[in-house]
Amino acid sequence: MSTAATKSPSKIPTDKLLRLYKQMVAIRLFEERVNDLYTRALMPGLAHLYIGEEAIAVGVCEALRTDDYITSTHRGHGHCLAKGASPDLMFAELLGKEAGYCKGKGGSMHIADPATGNLGANAIVGGSAGIATGAAYASKYLKQDRVAVCFFGEGALGQGLLYEELNLAQLWKLPVIFVCENNGYNEYTHFSESTAGDVSARADAFGMANETADGQNVREVFAVASKYIERARKGEGPAFLQFKTYRYHGHHVGDIARAYYRPKAEEQEWVTQRDPITLHGQWLMDNGVADRAVLDKVQADLIAEMDAAVEFAVNSPYPDPSKVDQDIYA
Amino acid sequence: MSTAATKSPSKIPTDKLLRLYKQMVAIRLFEERVNDLYTRALMPGLAHLYIGEEAIAVGVCEALRTDDYITSTHRGHGHCLAKGASPDLMFAELLGKEAGYCKGKGGSMHIADPATGNLGANAIVGGSAGIATGAAYASKYLKQDRVAVCFFGEGALGQGLLYEELNLAQLWKLPVIFVCENNGYNEYTHFSESTAGDVSARADAFGMANETADGQNVREVFAVASKYIERARKGEGPAFLQFKTYRYHGHHVGDIARAYYRPKAEEQEWVTQRDPITLHGQWLMDNGVADRAVLDKVQADLIAEMDAAVEFAVNSPYPDPSKVDQDIYA
Amino acid sequence: MPELATAVRELTFGEAIKEAIAEEMRRDPRVVLMGEDVAEAGTTFKVLVGLVDEFGKERIIDTPISEAGFTGLGVGAAMAGMRPIVDIMFGDFLMIIMDQVANQAAKIHYMSGGKWKVPLVIRATMGATRRSAAQHSQSLHAWPSHIPGLKVVVPSTPYDAKGLFKAAVREDNPVVIFEHKISYRKVKGHVPDEDYIIPLGVADVKREGTDITLIALSSMVQVALGAAKMLEEVGISAEVVDPRTTWPLDEKTLVESVKKTSRCIVIDEGYFRYGITGELASLIQEQAFFDLDGPVRRLGAMHVPIPFSPSLEDVTVPSERQVFDLARQMCNK
Amino acid sequence: MPELATAVRELTFGEAIKEAIAEEMRRDPRVVLMGEDVAEAGTTFKVLVGLVDEFGKERIIDTPISEAGFTGLGVGAAMAGMRPIVDIMFGDFLMIIMDQVANQAAKIHYMSGGKWKVPLVIRATMGATRRSAAQHSQSLHAWPSHIPGLKVVVPSTPYDAKGLFKAAVREDNPVVIFEHKISYRKVKGHVPDEDYIIPLGVADVKREGTDITLIALSSMVQVALGAAKMLEEVGISAEVVDPRTTWPLDEKTLVESVKKTSRCIVIDEGYFRYGITGELASLIQEQAFFDLDGPVRRLGAMHVPIPFSPSLEDVTVPSERQVFDLARQMCNK
């Protein structure tokens, strides 16, 4: 595990430290509302909540520029928000409304937003590895200095495509960062049942720089990500980062009875001992960056924003059926 | 590189040492005739010659039982012969004759033979990795003790499927040996232009036992292969073996002018200094296992056999067009 | 309540498939099933819950998320004496495994001159309107149907699902079976508690009629039956014919029905263009042209990527109303 | 010899494609081409020999043997401002890249509500009778044609190849282009030394006629033209119509021709079942039923894995003689 971040957390400016907190809380609140919308049968289909993993999206995306690229996954709300998406347009998309990011055509698993460099969430596990690598290739070819981040769950280590992209990225020294969010489970199966050997060795296989770090410590994520993103930006090549994390909820909102695949005690342990928001909040207070009142204010403001965003989405119209065959071709 | 074989070559019984020689010469003679048939426009399509790489197929297959499995590649004649195929039926297949192994339906890239455990050559680079792994899975499930060998060129390291199979094989401890024949070129491109990092690290990525050895030394190949095949047979899991080798001829029989992608001097170096047949022949003489007359006799007998086989094939009839829609379904 | 025991036993579509798999696994120890989360989770769709308790994790096998990897493994295992069933969850993932299915499994028997066999069953799903968007809602049965060497099964009822699935497991050829996701729980019907198979390549007349033939597959059989009821009310007698397998294809039953009724609509949930309906409409007009009252008509999924929003998604799938309107117009009533 | 300069310039099919690529690369620096052995080797088929000398290895890029990998990379590069051409060599390898093509490239524009674009060209090949056996001889253009969001180009002449390829590069959508391997050297024709494009979705009447319409694609256009000559000798006037793109599809030109001639054969080199001919025959009968003299007929590659042996392979592809015989029978002459 990296110790870069834990050793010198103070290198992160105060406003950034607060922003890391704010962004994590925003994702948490967003996802709680998604769950609620599902429970109230207001959301069509399903959604995969990012609760518990917020530090990764936030730590990584706060190290990116707006014009940098990301690709995301089925569990993508956190990445989209962390990269700068607006909650109102996201909720609208999740509810299938015309006002949504994708005019209701994409839904939870396909939120995309050129304005924030979001190349799109993806419902094919591992399916975006090529897209991220290609964006990095374009950045290099066009002599831009944009970096692309490919977020994926450890389940994507099962997809051959990922290895083809790791090889291409390393061979051509592309500015792409592969971020493996290892939350321990591929759906309802522990990753040790699906993954032979060491995860980091999968990057070593291609001689790719890599590091494994604590995905519940947002400062550590930010520090590690910053290091490799800047390295990539300078043309020094790609990296593979593994962050250890946990999803508190089910694989998707409908996955309620989970005891058959993971113990309640394990869930409790992460929720109570390793929550990235609690930990960072405590650290901010312990280090005199903010007091409880400041943190509470952050949360209160976000609650108001999120509730307004939900209301906007709920009251927003569905697309007219006649729009169904628009946007097939550019 | 392994030194197992070079340290204790004498452990190989005399008849085996001679058989290793004979089998390599058989492949060489076979392939020379393929080239000749092509040049004389008697062979439809193309073929990829195995000349220069004989020690690998022979060293590995001599460590296998007849009921063990192999899968092969577009450059597959050597593997088929080494596993026990008859030259006459092979030539017949290459010429598209009814008497061929596949009734003329497969051709050079698809020779298959259940009698010798040959699951088939494959024209999709890396395409047989699953088939070999699956045969190993069946062997384990059915409580047989058969081992499966997957032969592939280093170019197949570009195919994602291979990594999925390495993971599955290691995870489930399947008796499959992945044999990477690294002849330095993917068609007309040096493998260093297509392969990031160390080849052996691709196996380490899955925690798979692996070894890299000299593919021009048939005794070394045999020793290394024997070790891992017996290990797999005992249920101790798969292995990944890389053998360094060289193809003397073009990527296929029509690839004559090669100077634009590899220097003549490099070819000459391998042909004159590292020929597996010359080296092993010399070793046999140096170590008093055989004298020149014995080796000449081996060759002369094989020439007679190969010429008869060619004649059989050339004189054999083409399949009747009415057979075209037989064998689609079992 | 002894009466209940003699009542007709009804199963859902999903239960029928589970029963087929269980029976075949009991009958033949070479049958195993592998896929992602098939064991304790009983698949994402929960269709196989409980099977692992009977057969153990050696035979109901959780895999990594490697559809191409375990399908390829299934091909090799089938060649080496087993009868594997591989489960790829969403039919959309067919796109990932197509080389193993169509370049390998489909061709090995032929390329080897008939020497090797590949008795492999590939379970895929199909069907939209689950609000799963463009990458989890497709009905891609046209693709494997285009490839010689494969057999393709698209059951519409629990009864058919059980009998066809059992036939597929006993086939010596690779078979792709498309299970309709919405039907898993929604479609119920009589399923005998016994060992029966339905041979692949035999169409079924799901409803007899005289005025128009509705050829429908999978989910569209229910739609066609619904439309047939509506048509009956306006005095049109519709025959509903279900090919049940796209390959082998029971051309005769289809053509004979159309020769009798002189009108035909082909209805499928796959994308409209270059798919199932094109082939079937085409061969009907080839073989029944002079009996036809007018052109064979087709209804397929709208030719668009499948949208997420309910207001859009619902209009992409052929409806009873559409079938009714078209049929009525064709019958001039 | 100044006369030569004014003579009509003839190029092979392969040369025309090379010229199209070179012109587009000169015009637009965002265009790059990548694939296996495309640079110094100029592709396996030697079609691009020399391009790397003009454009360098930064723009004519040799890749690892990772078709899915570099196609996916092409998708991302296209979204991020480039106009990549990816070359997958044998069309059979489409099976490996289908997820990137049909789940990703095809759907990204739609799924993003029109926000992202994927201006990607995918070069594939098609065509049998090269004695390359079942995994290197297929014509799989029906598959991408089935998927909304893709455009599919199947040029038959050098003139069309150049104009259509250039149009494909300028498209803001993913386009799959199928180049016929045998045509690379065998088919020659006039190609202007200038910048012209042929819009996708415009069929071309390759030969006018009055008795029967032969709708043919790619290699089959030559076969149809050959058959048309033979038919002329027996007094039958055949019109040959080449759709040039399967999607978008110029239905109007096809239908109008058939309305005029009242007879139609659709000829394609893809597998016969659930492919191109089914769709085209189907829509012709839908739209021209009452002008038809008899059913629309079809000729496709035999529905078998493609065999290696010349004696078998040759009978799998439709021939001039087959077209002639069928047309003659349909015209009762």
Ligand SMILES: Cc1ncc(C[n+]2csc(CCOP(=O)(O)OP(=O)(O)O)c2C)c(N)n1
């Ligand atoms: C190619 C593919 N296979 C299977 C699925 C179904 N699926 C969706 S999410 C998921 C598990 C992913 O696990 P992981 O990558 O670890 O991400 P996590 O859900 O844990 O964030 C699976 C199997 C899919 N969407 N795509």
Ligand SMILES: Cc1ncc(C[n+]2csc(CCOP(=O)(O)OP(=O)(O)O)c2C)c(N)n1
């Ligand atoms: C999936 C796939 N991509 C490309 C090809 C074309 N092809 C045939 S052989 C070959 C090179 C293979 O190189 P390697 O694996 O090193 O084997 P070698 O020819 O050196 O024995 C290529 C690219 C193919 N047959 N299959």
Ligand SMILES: [Mg+2]
């Ligand atoms: Mg996970």
Ligand SMILES: [Mg+2]
């Ligand atoms: Mg090689």
